[in-house]
Every structure is written in C-alpha cells, then in structure tokens.
Amino acid sequence: MRRIRIFDTTLRDGEQSPGVTLTPAEKLEIARQLVRLRVDVIEAGYPAASPGDFSSVEAISRVAKGVTVCGLARAVQSDIQAAYDAIKEADDPRIHLFLATSNIHMEKKLRLTRAQVEEQVDRMVRFAATLTPNVQFSPEDGGRTDLDFLVRIVEIAIRAGAKVINIPDTVGFLLPSEYAMRMKHVRDHVEFGDVQLSAHCHDDLGLAVANSLAAISAGVDQVEGTINGIGERAGNASLEEIAVALSLRAEQFGASTNIDLSQIVRTSRLVSRLTGMVVPPNKAVVGANAFAHESGIHQDGVIKERTTYEIIDPSSVGLTENRSLVLGKHSGRHAFRKNLEEMGYVLADGDLAEVFKRFKALCDRKKIVTEEDILALVDERYHEDVVGPYALDYLHVSTGNFALATATVRVTGPDGVKEEAAVGNGGVEAIYNALDRVTGEQLELKSYQILSVTPGQDALGEVRVQIAAGVHRVAGRYVASDVLEASARAYLDAINRLIYVRGAKMTVQN
Numbered sequence: 001m002r003r004i005r006i007f008d009t010t011l012r013d014g015e016q017s018p019g020v021t022l023t024p025a026e027k028l029e030i031a032r033q034l035v036r037l038r039v040d041v042i043e044a045g046y047p048a049a050s051p052g053d054f055s056s057v058e059a060i061s062r063v064a065k066g067v068t069v070c071g072l073a074r075a076v077q078s079d080i081q082a083a084y085d086a087i088k089e090a091d092d093p094r095i096h097l098f099l100a101t102s103n104i105h106m107e108k109k110l111r112l113t114r115a116q117v118e119e120q121v122d123r124m125v126r127f128a129a130t131l132t133p134n135v136q137f138s139p140e141d142g143g144r145t146d147l148d149f150l151v152r153i154v155e156i157a158i159r160a161g162a163k164v165i166n167i168p169d170t171v172g173f174l175l176p177s178e179y180a181m182r183m184k185h186v187r188d189h190v191e192f193g194d195v196q197l198s199a200h201c202h203d204d205l206g207l208a209v210a211n212s213l214a215a216i217s218a219g220v221d222q223v224e225g226t227i228n229g230i231g232e233r234a235g236n237a238s239l240e241e242i243a244v245a246l247s248l249r250a251e252q253f254g255a256s257t258n259i260d261l262s263q264i265v266r267t268s269r270l271v272s273r274l275t276g277m278v279v280p281p282n283k284a285v286v287g288a289n290a291f292a293h294e295s296g297i298h299q300d301g302v303i304k305e306r307t308t309y310e311i312i313d314p315s316s317v318g319l320t321e322n323r324s325l326v327l328g329k330h331s332g333r334h335a336f337r338k339n340l341e342e343m344g345y346v347l348a349d350g351d352l353a354e355v356f357k358r359f360k361a362l363c364d365r366k367k368i369v370t371e372e373d374i375l376a377l378v379d380e381r382y383h384e385d386v387v388g389p390y391a392l393d394y395l396h397v398s399t400g401n402f403a404l405a406t407a408t409v410r411v412t413g414p415d416g417v418k419e420e421a422a423v424g425n426g427g428v429e430a431i432y433n434a435l436d437r438v439t440g441e442q443l444e445l446k447s448y449q450i451l452s453v454t455p456g457q458d459a460l461g462e463v464r465v466q467i468a469a470g471v472h473r474v475a476g477r478y479v480a481s482d483v484l485e486a487s488a489r490a491y492l493d494a495i496n497r498l499i500y501v502r503g504a505k506m507t508v509q510n
C-alpha cells in the first residue's frame with residue numbers, strides 16, 4: 001500500500017484565516033499536538049513575515065522532533081534565507097518556496113514575463129538547495145496555469161534541486177476530475193525520479209477534500225491541508241476528513257497515512273479553541289453532530305446496530321471518555337498527572353503545579369470535572385504564558401431588568417493600576433465600556449460568542465470576541481465558570497493580542 005505523506009499547514013495557511021492570530025506559545029502547543037497526531041510535515045509559518053513568525057518557527061523547529069518542519073518563502077533570497085535560519089535546527093528542515101505561474105498572476109500581480117518567472121524559479125530553487133537538500137517548490141495558482149507552461153516550470157524546479165513539487169489549486173477553482181487530470185499530466189510529462197508530487201487544495205467551491213482525494217487516486221505522494229479546514233477565504237482541505245476517508249476506504253485508494261486517528265478530536269478542539277474558529281456542528285468527523293442521531297428510525301437502528309447509521313466509529317477518532325481514574329476534589333497530583341498523560345499532555349513540574357491548583361479551585365465550584373474541563377485548564381495555562389500588558393485585577397457588575405448595568409474594573413497595565421466605571425445596556429457592554437476607558441483604545445466589537453465548554457449548569461463558559469482597531473482585527477477568548485468574568489478577560493485578551501499584532505505583524509483585512 002502506498003504511504004501518503006500528510007503536510008499540515010494549520011500554522012501557516014490556517015493562520016491566514018481572517019481574524020486569526022496565534023501567539024508563539026499557542027503555535028508551539030498546536031505543533032506539539034500535530035506531532036502526537038503524527039503528521040509528516042508541519043509548515044510552521046512564514047518566517048520573513050515578522051519577527052514573531054520567525055521566532056515561532058524557530059521554537060517549533062527545536063521542539064517538534066521526528067517530523068519535517070517547513071518554512072514558507074517567496075522566491076526571493078531574503079525570504080528563503082529567513083526560512084532557512086528559522087528551521088535549520090529542525091530534525092528535517094524543509095524550505096518551501098513559491099512563485100505564481102498562471103497568466104493572471106504573472107501579468108497582473110508579479111508583472112513578470114514567462115521567461116522572467118522561469119529564470120527566477122531556477123535561480124531561487126538553486127539558492128534554496130544550497131541551504132538544505134529538502135526543498136519544496138509550488139507554482140502558485142497551478143490550478144489555473146497553462147498546462148505546457150506548468151510542465152516547463154516543474155522541469156526547471158526539479159532540475160534546480162526541488163525534492164517536492166506541490167501543485168496548488170490556490171483559488172479552489174478546479175473540479176476533482178480536472179485536478180486529477182492535471183496531476184497525471186504533470187507526472188506523465190516530467191521525469192520525477194524520487195521527487196514527490198503534492199496536492200494543496202482550497203475550499204472556495206466546497207471541493208477541497210474531494211479534490212485532494214482525487215489527487216491521491218491520481219498518484220500524488222503528499223497532501224496538504226489544515227485541521228478543521230481553516231485557512232485563507234473558505235479555507236483549505238480538512239486534514240482530518242482526508243485521513244479518515246483514506247483509513248476507511250484504504251482498499252479503494254490503495255493508500256494509507258501515518259496519522260494517529262485517535263488524536264483527531266483532541267487536535268480539532270485545540271485548534272478551534274486557540275484560533276477562536278468554531279467548528280460547525282454539522283462538520284464531518286469533528287462537528288458536534290457528526291455522531292448524533294435525531295430521528296426515531298435512525299436512533300432505533302443505531303441502538304440495534306451502531307453501523308446501520310455510523311460509518312465511522314467515534315472512538316476511533318478519539319471521541320471517548322475512557323479515563324481510567326475519575327478526577328475530583330479528593331484526587332492528588334499523581335492521579336492528575338496520570339490523567340493528563342493519558343490525554344497526551346506531559347507538563348513540566350511548574351506547569352503541572354499551576355494547573356493542579358486551578359483544578360482544585362474548579363473542583364470546589366463544580367461537582368463533576370470532565371476531560372474537557374481539564375483540557376480547558378491546560379489550554380488556559382499555555383494561554384497565560386503569552387498575556388500582554390493588561391491583566392484584570394477586579395471586576396464588579398451590577399445589572400437588572402429595570403436599570404442600566406454598571407461595571408467597575410481595576411486593571412494592571414503598562415502605566416500601573418487603573419480603575420474605571422461605566423454603564424451599558426447590559427453587563428457585558430458596561431464592562432467593555434469600562435475597559436475601553438482604562439486602556440484608552442478605540443475598538444469596534446465585531447463579534448461576541450459564549451460557548452459552553454463543558455456540559456451541565458455548572459459548566460465552564462468560554463467567551464470569544466473579535467475586535468477591530470484600524471487595519472487590525474484580532475480575536476480574544478477566555479474560559480471561566482462566570483461568563484461576565486470570561487467576557488472581561490476575553491476582551492482584555494483581544495486587546496493584549498492587538499498590542500502584540502501591532503508590534504509584531506501587520507494583518508490586512510478587507
């Protein structure tokens with residue numbers, strides 16, 4: 001059976017989702033989970049984009065062992081050098097460079113002739129190959145590139161030293177049969193030798209997974225995608241869907257992956273929490289309804305035999321509550337550590353002590369502490385490593401159905417401790433007005449969501465906000481058992497990220 005390599009670009013193309021900004025600590029945490037998921041390649045970021053991106057890729061290269069770590073670069077020497085400098089300590093560093101080859105991109109965006117593009121691909125792939133033997137080249141907008149020219153460019157890139165050729169359907173335009181034909185055509189017209197062929201699909205027509213699977217049938221060696229299908233515009237191919245489809249229909253594809261399917265749900269939840277991108281309930285494999293049965297006839301069938309209506313065993317993708325030790329107020333550190341290890345988290349002693357303290361505090365407020373509660377606590381711990389200048393010290397809210405709500409906040413910030421009060425139409429608005437006064441920021445609240453992280457009346461609530469200020473749009477989130485406190489802290493989290501983004505990176509929004 002052929003082995004398909006899984007190239008994860010959650011931290012690069014996934015982070016290109018509008019409104020998503022991951023901090024270095026969050027990227028590292030996702031990278032650790034991708035290692036547990038056993039992806040083959042982690043595209044860790046775009047090192048030339050900002051000092052923050054550079055140091056995230058560098059940190060991931062040091063920590064993510066046994067996996068290829070890749071940095072993206074334009075076909076320019078400075079980007080390629082930055083990518084190499086950031087990944088050079090990885091076990092298997094890969095430079096991924098790209099240059100657009102469709103007529104529209106060459107004429108209107110790059111303003112280069114075909115001959116100039118050919119020359120630049122040759123020169124830049126050669127340069128990258130002097131830094132590392134593991135060079136991947138992508139003709140951007142390969143899906144709309146003239147076929148003869150595509151073949152010519154691929155020949156040039158391979159001759160110059162590329163070891164992986166990725167043909168992206170950058171704008172998600174192709175149909176599965178067309179994408180498969182394109183892959184076959186390139187393979188049949190170029191001498192590949194041991195060079196790998198790779199697929200990279202976008203979901204503008206909702207075809208990213210179908211196109212990726214068609215490419216696998218057409219013989220590609222690698223597929224690229226993101227967890228939960230996040231990414232630029234409508235997103236990328238959803239890796240968990242590809243991995244499960246390949247596993248379930250291995251015979252049809254004659255291909256398999258190295259993915260540990262049991263890590264899928266955990267990875268999906270982590271990415272959703274850290275990016276603030278909610279997984280739609282009807283999303284295949286990882287949506288909340290993916291294994292839920294509503295109608296009587298279906299329920300009857302599932303009770304009699306699960307496989308009447310379920311083609312995927314939920315436990316195979318990690319949807320289980322199989323903890324051998326039940327945690328509660330009377331548990332000690334050993335049981336807590338063991339549970340975390342069973343969930344795939346190995347924390348340093350200091351981190352463990354901190355999370356354990358929060359766990360005990362939570363036990364005083366909640367009768368049953370679930371696996372999701374503990375995962376939320378662990379995530380919050382990592383999350384707090386990256387807080388910016390503002391921290392909430394005190395919050396008091398007074399509200400009712402006949403009165404304006406009032407909120408008083410005390411916040412420690414770059415200029416010391418400040419206290420402010422404000423009114424609003426509801427408690428949350430009053431809090432946000434008070435926080436605007438404390439921070440002096442002119443912000444527009446773009447979205448506000450409350451999610452119940454865990455079940456039951458005493459559930460932990462997660463608040464996710466998106467705020468806009470000038471050209472920047474950032475997300476913030478916080479988990480707490482009180483939703484007003486979570487609302488305040490999520491808003492401050494977004495402000496902290498805004499300050500981080502302003503200092504480290506420009507995000508351009510429509």
Ligand SMILES: CC(=O)SCCNC(=O)CCNC(=O)[C@H](O)C(C)(C)COP(=O)(O)OP(=O)(O)OC[C@H]1O[C@@H](n2cnc3c(N)ncnc32)[C@H](O)[C@@H]1OP(=O)(O)O
Nearest residue numbers: 013046048049050074075076098099100109110140170232
């Ligand atoms: C399909 C994709 O997903 S591509 C990856 C997208 N990811 C990103 O853009 C990462 C974040 N980007 C950034 O931080 C910035 O855009 C940077 C640092 C890469 C470049 O910033 P700037 O130098 O200010 O250029 P800016 O982004 O405004 O414009 C892009 C320039 O690169 C050129 N360019 C675009 N793609 C390529 C390429 N593959 N190789 C060489 N040059 C390219 C454009 O033609 C334009 O050149 P021009 O200034 O001569 O007109």
Ligand SMILES: CC(C)C(=O)C(=O)O
Nearest residue numbers: 098138140141168170
């Ligand atoms: C950088 C390339 C591979 C890309 O993301 C695309 O073309 O979609």
Ligand SMILES: [Mg+2]
Nearest residue numbers: 013168170200
């Ligand atoms: Mg892409």
